[in-house]
Amino acid sequence: MGKKAEVGTPKYLANKMKAKGLQKLRWYCQMCQKQCRDENGFKCHTTSESHQRQLLLVADNPRKYIDEFSYDFAKGYVEILRRQFGTKRVNANRVYQEYIRDRDHIHMNSTRWVTLTGFVKWLGKTGQAVVDETEEGWFITYIDRSPETVQREEMKKKKLRMDKYDEEKQMEFIEKQARLALEKAGTPVDPVYTELVRETDEEIVKLDMKWKSDKKLSTPVPSVNSAKRSADVATHNSKKIKTDIKKKTVLDEIKEQEEMEKEKKNRKDYWLTEGIIVKVVTKNLGDEYYKQKGVVKEVVEKYGAIIKLTESGKKLKIDQKYLETVIPALGKIVKVVNGAYRGEIAKLLRLDEKNFCVDIEIAKGVLTGQKLSGIQYEDICKIND
Numbered sequence: 496m497g498k499k500a501e502v503g504t505p506k507y508l509a510n511k512m513k514a515k516g517l518q519k520l521r522w523y524c525q526m527c528q529k530q531c532r533d534e535n536g537f538k539c540h541t542t543s544e545s546h547q548r549q550l551l552l553v554a555d556n557p558r559k560y561i562d563e564f565s566y567d568f569a570k571g572y573v574e575i576l577r578r579q580f581g582t583k584r585v586n587a588n589r590v591y592q593e594y595i596r597d598r599d600h601i602h603m604n605s606t607r608w609v610t611l612t613g614f615v616k617w618l619g620k621t622g623q624a625v626v627d628e629t630e631e632g633w634f635i636t637y638i639d640r641s642p643e644t645v646q647r648e649e650m651k652k653k654k655l656r657m658d659k660y661d662e663e664k665q666m667e668f669i670e671k672q673a674r675l676a677l678e679k680a681g682t683p684v685d686p687v688y689t690e691l692v693r694e695t696d697e698e699i700v701k702l703d704m705k706w707k708s709d710k711k712l713s714t715p716v717p718s719v720n721s722a723k724r725s726a727d728v729a730t731h732n733s734k735k736i737k738t739d740i741k742k743k744t745v746l747d748e749i750k751e752q753e754e755m756e757k758e759k760k761n762r763k764d765y766w767l768t769e770g771i772i773v774k775v776v777t778k779n780l781g782d783e784y785y786k787q788k789g790v791v792k793e794v795v796e797k798y799g800a801i802i803k804l805t806e807s808g809k810k811l812k813i814d815q816k817y818l819e820t821v822i823p824a825l826g827k828i829v830k831v832v833n834g835a836y837r838g839e840i841a842k843l844l845r846l847d848e849k850n851f852c853v854d855i856e857i858a859k860g861v862l863t864g865q866k867l868s869g870i871q872y873e874d875i876c877k878i879n880d
Contacts, residue, residue, distance in 0.1 A: 523602065524537070524540060524541070524546065525564065525601070525602055525604070525605035526546075526549045526550065526553055526560070526605075527540070527545065527546055527549050530598065561605070561606065561607055562607075564601050564605045564606050565606040565607045565608070567601045568600075568601040568603065568605075568606045568608075568614075569606075569614070569617075569618075571594055571597075571600060571601065572590065572591070572594050572614070573618070573623060573624075573637070575590055575593050575594050576590050576624070576635065576637045577637050577639070579593060580637065581637065581639070582636060582637055582638070582639055583636070584634050584635070584636045585634065585635060585636075586631065586632055586633070586634055586635075587611060587615045587626070587632065587633040587634065587635045588611065588632055588633075590635065591611055611633075612633060615633045615635060618635065622638065623637075623638060624636055624637050624638055625638060754835055757835035757836070758834060758835040760835075761833070761834060761835055761836070761837040762833060762834055762835075762837075763833060763837075765797040765798050765815060766815065766820075766832040766833040766873070766874075766876075767791060767794050767797070767798070767799075767800045767815050767818075767832075768791065768794065768830065768832055768838075769791050769792065769793065769794060770790070770791065770830070770878060770879050771790070771791050771820070771821075771830055771832065771876040771877065771878060771879065772788055772789070772790055772791075772805075772821045772876065772877045772878070772879055773788065773789060773791060773800075773802060773818040773819065773820060773821060773876065774786060774787070774788050774789075774818065774819050774820075774821055775787050775788075775789070775802075775811075775813065775817060775818060776817060776818065776819050777813075777817040779817075780811075780813075780817075783807075784804070784811065787804050787805075787806060787807075788804070788805050788806075788821060789802035789803055789804040789805055789811065790802060790803050790805065790879045792810070795812065798814060798815050798816075799812065799813065799814050799815065800812075800813065800815065800818070802818075819873070820832065820872060820873055820874075820875065820876035820877075821876060821877040822843075822846070822853070822872060822875070822877065823843060823877040824843075825843055825844070825845070825846065826842065826843065827842070827843055827877065828840060828841070828842060828843075828858060828878050829841055829842070829843050829855065829875045829876060829877055829878060830875065830876055830877075830878050831855075831870070831874060831875055832874060832875065832876050833873065833874045834870070834871075834874045836857070836862070836867065839857055839859070839860060839862065840857070840858050840859040840860070840878070841855040841856055841857050841858050841867070841875070842855060842856045842858045843855055843875075844856055844866070847869075850869075851871065851872050852868075852869050852870055852871050852872065853870050853872070853875060854866065854867065854868045854869075854870070855867050855870055855875065
């Protein structure tokens with residue numbers, strides 16, 4: 496074989512210009528990592544002594560070389576996906592075209608994967624990316640698990656928790672100041688509205704609508720008796736207001752304060768509990784499950800539940816936002832699932848369909864016999880008998 500051109504000579508530069516860019520894959524030898532420019536050059540290479548020695552080495556342990564080529568190919572592909580596209584959803588073939596622009600890249604026919612589809616599926620199985628197939632081909636989304644990203648996400652979550660904690664402290668401070676202000680100001684007086692009652696012997700006030708010669712309208716003068724009756728009605732209303740204010744005792748105020756503290760303590764953003772009957776209110780699972788009722792068998796991480804459908808007997812794992820409480824018939828037993836009396840067993844007494852609330856009576860425990868009114872629909876639920 497001829498001697499290679501020295502670096503910097505015209506022949507060396509001419510060879511470099513010819514070799515610039517991608518060459519035909521069929522004239523590339525992956526084992527020797529050598530690209531030939533034409534068929535004659537590739538034929539000469541395959542008959543060379545160096546190529547024959549490389550063939551013998553590969554034949555001794557072919558799996559080792561295939562694993563190395565596969566590792567380098569996957570590393571280069573994922574590196575381009577991470578560096579150029581980040582965590583954006585992108586077509587897998589577009590990333591591959593960016594990868595093969597480098598003329599020294601590892602060819603796929605020397606790896607364990609026969610097609611790009613097989614390689615993309617492998618990335619999805621190993622958890623390096625999220626893959627999905629569409630009419631336009633396979634799309635891929637890189638999953639960034641670098642320590643810097645994980646630390647950044649942890650800092651964001653920590654900041655959100657701190658902001659939430661600060662907000663709760665501020666709300667508690669505002670509520671405390673409001674309570675102190677109410678205690679200093681005393682019990683607020685609510686206005687009392689009474690029905691307008693006309694007396695049967697009330698004198699009728701007449702207006703003189705006759706026009707005088709100077710075109711001036713005469714001014715009507717109310718009677719003395721009418722003014723006196725109005726003053727009597729106002730005095731009566733003021734006395735009634737004072738009487739109503741006196742009816743509210745200190746004991747009632749203490750009870751109201753305890754109710755507010757109970758409500759604040761027991762009111763949560765989750766309400767699922769075992770043994771209650773709920774209804775599926777989402778169509779995303781199909782018409783088979785829509786409006787179906789089931790019994791909560793297990794609560795999963797507070798906000799989810801495993802329910803058993805009453806009709807089909809199938810089990811379903813679902814989030815609470817796709818469920819709603821079931822209101823039984825009057826006289827039936829219910830469970831309070833949220834609010835001040837959370838966890839209590841009660842009897843349903845009355846339905847107020849206009850205001851979407853009910854009246855109940857505690858049926859078990861220390862508070863047995865206590866009646867509660869104005870309980871919202873979503874705060875109670877039917878119990879599985």
